[in-house]
Amino acid sequence: MTDKKRLVDNFIKLVKIDSESFEEANMAAELKNQLEKFGAKIQMDNAGEKIGGNCGNMVAKFDGELDAEMLLLTCHMDTVKPGKGIKPVIEGDTIKSDGTTVLGSDDKSGIVAILEAIQCIKETNTPHRPFEVVFTVAEEMGVLGSSHLDASLIESKMGFALDDHEVGGFTVSAPAKASVNVTVHGLEAHAGVEPQNGINAIKCAAKAINNMKLGRIDDSTTANIGAINAQFATNVVPNKVEIKSEARSLYMDKLDAQIEHMKKCYTDAASEMTIEVEGEKKDAKVDVAVNLSYASFIVDEKDTIYQIAEKATEKMGLTPKFNPGLGGSDANHFNKNGIKVVMMGTGMDKVHTKAERIKISEMVKCADLLKIILTITD
Numbered sequence: 001m002t003d004k005k006r007l008v009d010n011f012i013k014l015v016k017i018d019s020e021s022f023e024e025a026n027m028a029a030e031l032k033n034q035l036e037k038f039g040a041k042i043q044m045d046n047a048g049e050k051i052g053g054n055c056g057n058m059v060a061k062f063d064g065e066l067d068a069e070m071l072l073l074t075c076h077m078d079t080v081k082p083g084k085g086i087k088p089v090i091e092g093d094t095i096k097s098d099g100t101t102v103l104g105s106d107d108k109s110g111i112v113a114i115l116e117a118i119q120c121i122k123e124t125n126t127p128h129r130p131f132e133v134v135f136t137v138a139e140e141m142g143v144l145g146s147s148h149l150d151a152s153l154i155e156s157k158m159g160f161a162l163d164d165h166e167v168g169g170f171t172v173s174a175p176a177k178a179s180v181n182v183t184v185h186g187l188e189a190h191a192g193v194e195p196q197n198g199i200n201a202i203k204c205a206a207k208a209i210n211n212m213k214l215g216r217i218d219d220s221t222t223a224n225i226g227a228i229n230a231q232f233a234t235n236v237v238p239n240k241v242e243i244k245s246e247a248r249s250l251y252m253d254k255l256d257a258q259i260e261h262m263k264k265c266y267t268d269a270a271s272e273m274t275i276e277v278e279g280e281k282k283d284a285k286v287d288v289a290v291n292l293s294y295a296s297f298i299v300d301e302k303d304t305i306y307q308i309a310e311k312a313t314e315k316m317g318l319t320p321k322f323n324p325g326l327g328g329s330d331a332n333h334f335n336k337n338g339i340k341v342v343m344m345g346t347g348m349d350k351v352h353t354k355a356e357r358i359k360i361s362e363m364v365k366c367a368d369l370l371k372i373i374l375t376i377t378d
Contacts, residue, residue, distance in 0.1 A: 002116055002367045008360055011095065011112040015086050015104040021078040021141045022053035028077060031111065031135055035060045038118050040133070045150035047137060057136045057145050059153045062118070064130035068377045069304070071131040072159025072339060073370070074330055075110035076139030076146075080352050096357040105358040106351040110162025111135065113346055113363060117370035128374045132156055136330050139163075142293055146333040157339055158305040160373070161331040164345040167365045168318040170309050171343035174325035174332055175220065175248040176255050176296035180262055184208075184270065185285040187277075188239035198237025199273050202230050204284045205241045207269035212262055220250035223258055250296050250324070263288050294328045297335030304378055305340045312372040316365075344369075 019027035025048075032042055040060035048056040055077075064070075080102055087098040097103040114133055121128050132155060137145035164171055184205045189198025205228065214223050223245065230241035247262065249255035263286075270284035299306055306322070313320035325331075325343065334341040347362025 002120060002364050002371075004360065004364050006119075007112055007116045007363060007367060008090070008095070010115060011108065011363065012088050014108045014112060015088050018084045018086075019077050019079055019104075020081055020083045021138045022051070024053065024077040024137045025055040028055045028058055028135065031058065031077070034115055035133065038062070038122050043153050045148075045153060047145050047148035047150070050148045051138055051144045053137055053145075055137055057134060057149050060133040061155070062128075062131050062133075065127040066129045066375070066377055068129035069158065070156045071129055071374065072134060072154065072156035072334070072341065073114050073131060074134040074136065074159060074161045074334070074341070075107045075114065075163060076136045076330060077107075077111070078138055078140050078145075079104045079106065079108075080140045082354075093359050093361050094357050095360060097354060099354050102352065102354060103356040103358065105346070105348040105356060107139070107163050109346040109348050109358050109363055109366070113162060113366040113370055116367040117374060120367070120371055121374060126371075126375055129377070131374060139330055143328055143330055143333055146330040147294070149333065151337045154337070154339065158303070159334070159339060159341045160305070160309070160344040161329060161334070161341050162344050162346050162366070163329055163331075164343040165348055166321065166345040167347050167362050167369065168313050168316075169321040169323060169345040171325040171331070172299040172306060172322050173250060174297055174328060174343075175222075175250045176252060176332070177246060177248045177293040177328050178255060178259060179291045179293060180245045180247055180259060181289045181291075182243045182245070182266055183287040184241045184243070184266065185287070186237065186239045186273070187275070187282050189237040191235045191237050195237055197275070197277050199239070199275060199282060199284050201238050201241040201284065204269050204273045205243055205266075207272065208265040209243075211269070212265045213258070217258060218254070221248065221254045221258055223247040223262065250298065252296065255296075259290055294332040295336045297332055299335075299340055299342050303340050305342055308373060308376070308378060309342060309344070312369060312376055315372055315376065316369055318369075
C-alpha cells in the first residue's frame with residue numbers, strides 16, 4: 001500500500017532541490033542514491049555535455065519476475081524558472097509553493113510516484129515485470145535532453161511518460177513542431193530624401209504575414225508568428241527584419257504543406273517589392289531557416305501500451321481517458337526512436353506558474369496506478 005507520508009516527505013525533499021534546466025546534477029545525485037537502494041543498475045549518458053548542462057540523462061534498469069515485456073517509465077528532472085529556493089506549503093490535501101516560485105510538480109510529482117511505486121513493490125516482494133526508468137534533462141527547453149538521449153541504453157519498446165495532468169488520463173498523440181525563422185532583406189535609403197530608392201523590409205514582411213494562414217489551420221495543424229525584430233531610426237527605410245515563427249501538426253504532410261505556404265507568402269511578397277535604382281532592378285530577398293524540433297506521434301488503441309493503460313486504470317476502478325496532445329514532450333522523441341510511449345497524468349495543476357499546485361490524494365492515486373501497471377501482465 002502506498003505510504004502517503006513517505007510519498008509527501010519525498011516530494012517535499014525533491015522540490016527543494018534546485019534543478020532548473022541545465023542544472024540538474026544535484027537532483028540526479030539524489031535520484032541515483034534512491035534508485036540504487038532499490039537495486040537498480042544505473043547508467044548516465046553524455047547529453048549534458050552536448051547541450052551545455054551539468055548532467056546527462058539517467059537510465060536505471062530493474063529485472064523482473066513476471067513473464068512480461070519490459071516497460072519504460074520516464075520523467076524529466078528539470079523545472080522551469082523561477083525554480084530556485086522553492087518553499088512548498090501544505091494546505092489540507094494540496095501542496096503549493098509560497099507564491100514566489102513554481103512548485104516543481106512538473107515533473108517531480110511523476111518522479112516521486114515512480115519511486116514510491118518501486119519501494120512498495122520491493123518491500124512487499126511483489127512480482128513485477130522488468131522495467132527501466134529514464135530521468136531526462138532539459139525537457140523544458142524544447143525537449144533537449146531526450147533529443148540527445150543515448151538510445152542504445154534503452155531496451156524497452158513501450159512505456160509511460162509521467163508528465164501530464166489528470167490521473168487516469170493518457171495523451172496518446174502529439175504534433176510535430178518546426179521553427180520557421182525568416183530574414184527579409186530590403187534596401188536601405190533615407191526615408192525623407194529618397195524613400196523611392198529603398199525597399200522597406202518591414203513592409204515586405206507585413207505583406208507576407210497579411211497573406212499567411214495563422215492560428216488554427218485545421219483540427220491537427222497550427223501556426224504562429226512569435227517575434228518580429230527590426231530596429232531602425234524613423235528616417236531610415238529599414239533593410240532587414242527578422243521573424244520567428246512556428247508550425248505544428250499531427251501529420252507530417254500537413255506540417256510540410258503549412259511550412260511551404262509560409263515560405264511562399266514571403267517569397268511572393270518579396271517578388272512584389274521591386275524597384276529600379278540608376279537603371280538597375282532591385283528587389284527584396286528572403287532567407288528561410290526551418291528546423292524540426294520534434295516529430296509527431298500517434299499511439300493506436302491496438303498498441304500494447306494503450307491496452308496496458310486501459311486495463312490497469314479499469315482495475316483500479318477508474319475510467320481511462322485517452323486524449324490527443326497539443327504540445328511536445330519527451331514522448332515525441334521516444335516514439336521517434338521506436339518506443340511506443342504515452343503520457344500519463346500525475347495530478348499536477350497550473351504548471352509553469354507561481355500558482356502551481358497538486359493534490360496529495362492524486363499523487364497517491366498515481367503511485368497506486370503505477371504499481372498495478374508494473375505488476376500486471378500484457
